[in-house]
Each structure stands twice: as C-alpha cells, then as structure tokens.
Amino acid sequence: MPGWPNVGRADDHRLLEALRQADAHAPASLYDAYADRLTDYAYTCLRDLDAAADAVHDAMVTAQSSVHRLKEPIRLRAWLYALTRFQCAARSSGRTATGAAPAVEEAEDPELSLAVHEALGELSRQEREVLELTLRHGLAPAEVSAVLGLTARQAAQRLTRGVDHLENAAAAVILARVGRAHCPQVSALLDSWDGPLSALLRQKLTRHIAGCEVCAEGRKKHVAAGRLLDLVPIMYPPLSLRRRVVDTCVNPDRDQTRVLITERADRFDREGFPVTAEFRQKRGRRAAPDRRRARGRRKVTPIVATLACVVAAAGSLAWVSGQDAAGSIRIEAMPPPSTQPQLDLPSDGSIQDPEETPAEIPSEDPPESSTAAPGSAPAVQPTPISQPRPTPTPTKSRTARPTSPALGLSCPGDIGDTTGDVIWLTARNAALSWTATVSGGATISARKGRLKAGATGRVTLTVSEPGEAGSATVAFRSAGGNPVCKVWWRGENAQTPPDGVPQQTTTPRAPSPSPTVSASPTPTVPAASEPT
Template structure:
C-alpha cells in the first residue's frame, strides 16, 4: 500500500519504490489474460472463463488507479490544459498500462514507464488536427486549511511561479514539473522525455539555474532598495505594480554582478522547490476511476481495452513505449537552441510578482533550495558551486520574448541511439581537488576606488513641494562625492564615504516662475532628472 506520508511538494501520498515493483508485477500477471482478448465475435467469453481471476485483474488495476491516477491527471492536464482531454488521455494510458505491464523488462522503472505512456497519449492529442480549439481547464484541489490571508499570499506566489516558468522552453518546464512536483529522479525524467541521462541532467540543471536566477534577482529588487539606492533607481515605480521592462531587469542583473552589497544578498536565494508547492493541482474528475475500471471489467465496454492497448504501440525490446518525439535527428533540440532566449523577460515578470509576495521563501546563504538534478537534497550550508550550473551562451540577454508561448511541452527529440530505459543513479566523476604547489600570493592592500549610486533617478517638484531628498551609496570602495545644480535648482551635500557607506543630498527648487526640467549631476558619477510645475 502507498505510504501515508505526503509528498512535500505536491501533497500526493509518497509512493514506495517497492510498492511500484509489486504493482508492476501484479499488473504483468493480469496482462497475460488481458492481452489474449475475447474470441472473435464473443465479447463475454473472457469474463465467463476468467471467473475469480477477473476479479484479481480488476483489483490490480484499481490499485494502479488509486496510487497514480491523481498525479498522472495533473501531469496530463499540465500538458493539455483541458479537463476532458486530460481525462481521456489518462483513461487510455491507464488501460494501456494494464494491458502492457508484462512487457516491461525492469519493474523498477515502472513509475517512469507510466509517465511515458501518459505523455505519449497527451502528445497524440496535441497533434490531432481534430482537437477542439476551446479549452476548459479542470478545477483545482483546494486546501481547506488555508485562511484568507494565506490564500491571498498563495495566489500572489503562483503569479510569480507562472511568470518565471512561462518563459522557459517546454522541455525545461516539463523537466522541473516531473522532478520537483512528481518526484521522479533525473534519470527517470530523461527516460520520460526520451533523453539520454547526460542530456536530461543538463536540461534540469539549466532549467533550475534559470528559475533560481530569476527568483534571486526578484528578491533583490524587493529587499535591496534600502541598502542600495541603485536598485531603487533601476526598478523605479514599477516595483510591485507591473513587470519590470526587460531592459531594467538586464540592468539590475548587471548591477548585482558589480555591487558587493547586492552580491552578498544574492547569496541568499529562493527555494524553487518550495515555490512550486503553491502551484495548483488539477482535480481529477470523480467519474474517471469507475470509467477505467468498467472498461476492463464490463463486457459491454470491453472493446475499449484492446483499442487503448493497440493505440499505445509500438514498444521497444525493453517494453518501453516508443516516444512520439523520437525521430532521433536532434533537429528539435537544435531548433530550440536557435529560438530567442526567454530568460530576461522571465526575470522581469518574476521580479515584479515577488515584490507582491514578499520574501517568505528565502533560504540561508549557500542553499540551493531543495534537490539537485538527481533529486537528492543539497546540504543547506554548502556553498560549493557546480560548473555545470553556469548557463550556456543560449541563455544570453534578449529584449524580445519569443512570439509564441504554450503550456504544452515542446517535443524533445531523442538521440540517434536509444537511451537506457532502466532509471539508474547518474554516475559523475568526482570533482578534482585543487592543490597549490606554491603558497598563494599575498593579497594586495590597494583599496580599489568605488563608484557612486544615486537614488532616486528622478524628482518632481512644484511650488508646494520644493525639496527632493537624494540618497547616495559608495559601491565597491570608498568614494569622495559632491553635487552641483543650476538655477532655479540648488543642491547641497558631499563628503567621503567608505565602501557601502550612505550619504544624503537635498535638491531644492529656489524659484518657480515657469515650469521646466533639468538635471542635477553628482561627482564622480550619477545624476537625477528633475522636473517642476509652477502655477
């Protein structure tokens, strides 16, 4: 029986791998009878001959439905975004699993095998030209223990996660969903997506890096305004109200790289795993379970079982369903890499929404926020960086998002040689230990010159409001600063700041004869655009 402990991400019951294997073997024994089918022209014959054995068949299928139907429906719904289509796909996949479980050579891979069957059924429907254009999404599983405040916060957090996930490529979104919400291992994710283990590992690392980066930048946009006025100057009034423009997100990310104050904040990251907890879980229709069971036990509906079994063909020599993505050419992946990167728009949208949510998902410095690409937890105190976490050149800045966005997966093309079908732990060579044959050089005692960050970047004055306070911060080293202005403006302030030190200036409208605008300049760098309105 499945464990009663709930999965930390999805809330589904945690399934023991040994239960998976027992269920696979039970279904395999059932399949020996199911695959034989009824004699031609006699739909009732197998039921008359089976006797008590037929009840055992139905029991195995019922245990499969009870263990996996809810989570598989959520997965199908994520791909199809339609309740009826997802229910039909899952109905067919469960019947196919019932019929073909005996073909699976390794029962240990049963979980990934189920998801591969369900995915093929979804892809088949996505490619069907008769697929209805109208979508009706399923209701979500409600958490009755949430109060109004928690529910509001959860909805805001969902907007954050959807904004960040929405600009990842289809395979990236799907890999994170399978890994973090559905609890598959990285090797199993690769098997479901028809990818070799190394490529699946790379896909997962890249997807997690992009999400983690988006969320970390969003946290700095929300919490770094007081400590670093340049953050406020970059984000401006858009914070908390609308997504930052991609150019602003690009500036903010560059600023973080150069700013020691913000870099320190960046070491506190956001838990991708915990954020994914708030994504809605699609509610499986109540009539799906009896419909699946009756298709395998009701003589009047027996034709549905062999139809589903036939549609799931072909299978390879290991009993694995041949992926509908499996052209083996690699063109799909090359095309995906040629598409305009969507990283920066994702950061922009995520940064805006997190400002509404707050910082409830912050972790301690060095924490990766959950599991690594293999699904194992990272030590919370580790700060060791994996070189593979660095994004490739395809992740570079892009001011323009791709013109099409879809919640359905982008087909992931397999390699020319079929990947191994039995999920197994990924084998990595140990990280090299760097040793120094000579003592490291003494650190330089030269103090680098800093630069001045000025905030806000603009002020609006009037006859009623004649003063504008300005905050300056020394970034990267000590700074000696001053400020100057031309009539009808004046400015006061100046001095020397240590690295990270804060100073203040005041811009004053000394006369208001006519409306106008001007610029107040700071030395060694920075300016404030000032406008004034006179009645």
C-alpha cells in the same frame, strides 16, 4: 508533494505483479496510487483538465494491457509517466500548451504566485517538464531521461536553465521588496515605482539578477525552486475518472475499447517505453540526407553510361571517316605506336594476356593482266596502307557492394554526477542479436537481446556507488561488430575523474586512404610471387 500518496519501490513491485497476474483489483490500486500525480503532469502538458483526464485514462488502460512490455519493475513509475506523456503528445499534435493563469487571489502571496506562473510559461516545453518532473514529482535523473527520451547531460542542462529562470523571476519580486538597499541598480530600476511589478519591469529585474553577484546572493537566501513550485495549485482528476478507468479495464463489454486504446501506442522500445512521434521525426531527419545521397548515386550511373556511349560513337565515326565514298585511300596522321604492349583490363581487375594479332596473308589470286601501250612505262599499283584499328577503351561497370550488417552504438561518455544514463543500440542493414558484458562500478538493464533491421533499443546503465567517482566499460558482441562503450562519473564527493578515465577530448579518426589511379596508361603486372 502535499496531497499525493507516498508510493515506494515495494509498492511499485506489488502493483506490477498484480497487473501481470490480471488481478481484478489491480486497476483500482494503480489509479489510487498514481492518478493524482499523472493528472497534474498531464495538465502541465495540455493546460486542459478534461483533456488531461482523458490522457490519464488511456495511459492506465494501456498500462494494464501492455504490462508485459515493461522489463524492470523498478521503472514502473517512469513508465507510467512516459505513457501519460505519449497520450498527451497524441492530443496536443505539436501545439504549444496554453491556458489561463490559475486563481492566485486565494494564494498566500498572490504577486509571487503570478510571477511563478508567468516564469513557467516563459520556459520551453522540455525545460518545464524536466523542472516539474524533478522538483515537483520527485523523479530521479535517470527516470526523467527515460520519460523524455533525453540523455542525462541534456536533462541536466535543461534543469539548470529552468531553475535559474524560475528563481530569478521570483527573486525579482522578493528583491523589489527587500533588496533595494543592497543593489543600487535595483534601486534605480524601481525608482518612483510603488505597487505590484508589471510584467515588463519583472523581466528587466530578472535579466539584471542573472548577471549581478549581489542580487545572486540575495536570490540564494530568499528563493528556492522547489518551494516556488509548491505555490502552483495541484490539478486533481475529476471524481468520475476512477470509475471510468476501472470500468474500461475490467468490464468484458469494453474489450473493443481497450483494443483501440492500446493500438494507439503501437511502438515500444526494448525497455518497454513508448516511442513518441517526436523521436520518429528525429530519426526521419537523420535518415533524409542518406536517402538524398542514394538518389544522387542512382542519377550519376546513367549519366556515366551515356557519356561512354557518346565517346564510343565518336571514335567509330572518326574511324569510318578515314575512307571516302570512292574508295580512295586517305592517310591520317596517327600517334606513334607505344613500345609497350597494350593490355585489356576486364572489369573484375584481373590481368589478361593480350591477344595476338594475326599477320596479313597475301592474296593467292593472280593479279589482273593489263595491256600496256608500247613504249609506255608499266603502271604502278598503289600499295594500300592498313590503318591500325583503334582499341576500344574498356569501361568498368559499377557493381553494387552488398551492405553488411552493423551494430550502431551511442555512448554517453561522461555522465557527471548522475546515477545512470542510457546507451542506444541500432541494428543497421539486418536483424542482429547482441550480448553485453560490463566491468567496473555499474550495472546494465539487459545483457542480451535482438533488434530487427533498422530498429533502435536502449540499455540502461546504473551506477552502483553514485557517491564515489568511477568508471565502467560495456562491451557488446554481435555479428555486426563489437562496439565498446566506456563511461565515467565524478560522484558526489570527487572533484576530478579517477585514474584511468580519459579526458573529454576526442581525437578525430584518420580518414581511410582513397585508392589512387595511376596516370600512366600502362598497367603494372604483378610479380610472379604475388597472387593474381
């Protein structure tokens, strides 16, 4: 971009080393190299030059205080943009950036400049950020993904939509001047129209160009998104910002200010990039269904216990009601006893031997004598009929299964023609240490690390030879599992994936078979050779 200092990778390395060594001149050198770029980007997010200057000030103070968090010197530029975006997000609080149109009267083509500004305002926030970071600020696809927290595929999709919309809007202005003779529909839309295009007419032409092959060819000849962004004026920082940044970074009296600014960026990932509130909300939405399911399981347990108590009480009442208050015997119809012995199963699943029921012992007391009337038949005492006691049904108590640690992995798979992507790791249920090995035509940013319980980190994968198609396999080892991530890319010269690279079809995993409960009340006793 004209007017911006040209900072190379060697310059980034020298700046980072100066910051790490607490060089007093490092804040000024960092400001001179990146202040113009970061202020222009912050203005894109906030549409307020004063707020953009404050965001750049806090981002550079945070960079000087948190430079030890950055693991790779080659990613200094993307790291500074990420810090600036974090400060802008803290000031915008989720509101859409709105601002007045820049002064286009002094532009070489005021009508085209206004159309470009309106088209950029019609894009979503992420589409415009991807478009400007790639074409206006010159960041690589892997750097754009790291700044915005997107995968390479998501960033590429947003870039394609942004470029198409911007070029179609600009082509509507250009083809309205020179393309009427080539497309009858454009001529019909512009019939009896003279002068600058209105916003409504420009939108109609934009939608037409998106679906017209003739106008699409004209768009390729006359319009390029990179040159269109040059029509947007650069928003330079105020002159006083340099003095503010240097004073806050090196003045001993501003220690408290530095601490307050640094504490705002309280969360960083494994690569040293700040974690924005937007990423935290996404994780919260993913965790909400799990919390609801856990609450549902806690509610089911007391309901089952209550039903078991009701069934047991009903059985006790039925057994007590077999005798009336006078002690007379009432014979109830009982189900025929089973020919198989009935076993009690304990809650741990082991099989116990049935308890032997002791035989009834006749009473040793002599029967009471009674004087019978002469000639009368002796009274026959009724034989009491013993009722079998109902066997209480054992209830199995649910034992909470201990949660085992697990290492979650998010693999990008096909990264297309990009030069790299990000692999996300998550430590579930416990803190985990991991190691990684890579095979194939790629390198990774870290080969080992440690994650706290519930923490998420990322490992950057970089293609060694981006011009050729290839694949790579990254194998992780940890106490929570050994996941494997396989990625492949097409390269700039290859049209089909190389041999051995799987296609983009995913075979769903077969569900684990659920244990079946036998409908027969008689349990099966294992054979003598099986462990009990």
